[in-house]
Amino acid sequence: xxxxxxxxxxxxxxxxxxxxxxxxxxxxxxxxxxxxxxxxxxxxxxxxxxxxxxxxxxxxxxxxxxxxxxxxxxxxxxxxxxxxxxxxxxxxxxxxxxxxxxxxxxxxxxxxxxxxxxxxxxxxxxxxxxxxxxxxxxxxxxxxxxxxxxxxxxxxxxxxxxxxxxxxxxxxxxxxxxxxxxxxxxxxx
Amino acid sequence: xxxxxxxxxxxxxxxxxxxxxxxxxxxxxxxxxxxxxxxxxxxxxxxxxxxxxxxxxxxxxxxxxxxxxxxxxxxxxxxxxxxxxxxxxxxxxxxxxxxxxxxxxxxxxxxxxxxxxxxxxxxxxxxxxxxxxxxxxxxxxxxxxxxxxxxxxxxxxxxxxxxxxxxxxxxxxxxxxxxxxxxxxxxxx
DNA sequence: TTCCGCATGTAACCAGTTACATGATTAC
DNA sequence: GTAATCATGTAACTGGTTACATGCGGAA
Numbered sequence: 001x002x003x004x005x006x007x008x009x010x011x012x013x014x015x016x017x018x019x020x021x022x023x024x025x026x027x028x029x030x031x032x033x034x035x036x037x038x039x040x041x042x043x044x045x046x047x048x049x050x051x052x053x054x055x056x057x058x059x060x061x062x063x064x065x066x067x068x069x070x071x072x073x074x075x076x077x078x079x080x081x082x083x084x085x086x087x088x089x090x091x092x093x094x095x096x097x098x099x100x101x102x103x104x105x106x107x108x109x110x111x112x113x114x115x116x117x118x119x120x121x122x123x124x125x126x127x128x129x130x131x132x133x134x135x136x137x138x139x140x141x142x143x144x145x146x147x148x149x150x151x152x153x154x155x156x157x158x159x160x161x162x163x164x165x166x167x168x169x170x171x172x173x174x175x176x177x178x179x180x181x182x183x184x185x186x187x188x189x
Numbered sequence: 190x191x192x193x194x195x196x197x198x199x200x201x202x203x204x205x206x207x208x209x210x211x212x213x214x215x216x217x218x219x220x221x222x223x224x225x226x227x228x229x230x231x232x233x234x235x236x237x238x239x240x241x242x243x244x245x246x247x248x249x250x251x252x253x254x255x256x257x258x259x260x261x262x263x264x265x266x267x268x269x270x271x272x273x274x275x276x277x278x279x280x281x282x283x284x285x286x287x288x289x290x291x292x293x294x295x296x297x298x299x300x301x302x303x304x305x306x307x308x309x310x311x312x313x314x315x316x317x318x319x320x321x322x323x324x325x326x327x328x329x330x331x332x333x334x335x336x337x338x339x340x341x342x343x344x345x346x347x348x349x350x351x352x353x354x355x356x357x358x359x360x361x362x363x364x365x366x367x368x369x370x371x372x373x374x375x376x377x378x
Numbered sequence: 379t380t381c382c383g384c385a386t387g388t389a390a391c392c393a394g395t396t397a398c399a400t401g402a403t404t405a406c
Numbered sequence: 407g408t409a410a411t412c413a414t415g416t417a418a419c420t421g422g423t424t425a426c427a428t429g430c431g432g433a434a
Binding site: 081088093102 | 194195197201220221223268269272273275276278279281282284287289290294296297299303306310334337338339341342344345351352353359364
Binding site for chain 3: 206207208209226227230231234249252253254255256
């Protein structure tokens with residue numbers, strides 16, 4: 001039950017339409033919280049009914065009308081309150097880890113290949129984050145306020161991606177019968 | 190839809206009761222997949238109906254009867270098949286990250302305190318994993334087969350916990366106005 | 379006597395996913 | 407012509423959580 005709060009944070013940064021929120025959940029915020037547009041609209045409706053957000057209908061030409069949502073005072077108070085409440089430790093769920101654990105009940109080489117595929121995927125994502133960091137936060141030491149906090153979350157993404165990549169490398173090395181003990185290239189670090 | 194498969198892996202390692210499976214999901218397997226006993230019983234029922242597992246009722250004295258589940262050939266085939274299928278990239282969800290991102294809309298110091306709390310929690314968990322590793326896998330280079338795979342998953346847990354701790358340290362440092370620039374102790378590394 | 383471990387479940391609920399639906403404009 | 411972008415939604419379903427329920431035996 002935290003999509004509500006992720007939306008509150010997102011709207012605190014900038015008033016937006018459901019459509020736009022959904023897109024933002026594919027990008028920066030989506031690093032640690034994702035949502036489809038359907039889910040966003042549903043929750044936004046509930047939040048509106050609760051008085052946490054309010055919509056302004058904006059007519060556009062050559063475009064469908066849109067509802068721009070913004071926080072109400074109640075919403076802002078709820079956000080503040082939520083920030084002070086303790087957060088649950090989040091349950092990590094990983095299909096791939098379960099597959100690694102079960103590798104000997106199938107074909108370990110196939111599992112290794114799958115790990116390699118995920119390794120590449122995460123390497124790409126890491127590169128994307130690093131490029132973002134360079135572009136958006138060229139001078140981290142000068143950051144304060146919400147820009148600093150945004151950067152910190154990006155740092156989290158970077159650190160976790162690096163961890164995953166390291167781990168996947170370890171797994172691939174252990175699962176590959178290595179006729180050549182040469183390691184995979186490190187070009188992403 | 191992967192609790193099924195986590196259970197298949199768990200049962201491949203050892204036939205067990207639902208109760209026992211649920212407990213194991215709090216421990217080793219639970220590192221990357223958790224489940225309550227209610228959920229386990231429900232899924233186990235479905236798997237039984239599907240013919241993936243079969244139960245043997247064992248009467249006990251001074252204890253309630255129990256149903257010991259084991260894989261059927263169909264279940265084993267399904268497990269093998271699943272291991273060869275590609276795994277989805279798992280969506281990371283973190284309340285705490287959302288709070289960090291939104292810190293300036295509340296009290297950043299309170300968020301920092303919360304991060305510190307999680308830091309301690311993960312440090313404890315890391316210690317637990319490291320102790321496990323020492324106890325259960327004293328000589329990793331000698332490992333093969335499913336013991337190797339179990340160790341690899343434990344390694345993943347260790348790597349990810351370390352990453353989280355590093356990140357939390359970075360966040361705490363950035364969020365704390367640091368009259369004393371002394372870092373928090375490193376006793377967990 | 380009170381709590382913990384063993385052992386199994388049902389029922390209600392909630393969050394999130396997938397499929398389906400509409401409709402205009404703009405870029406290739 | 408065809409796909410992508412903007413823009414909003416409904417409906418059915420699924421996976422998982424929370425609350426509730428039962429009952430014995432042994433340890434503190």
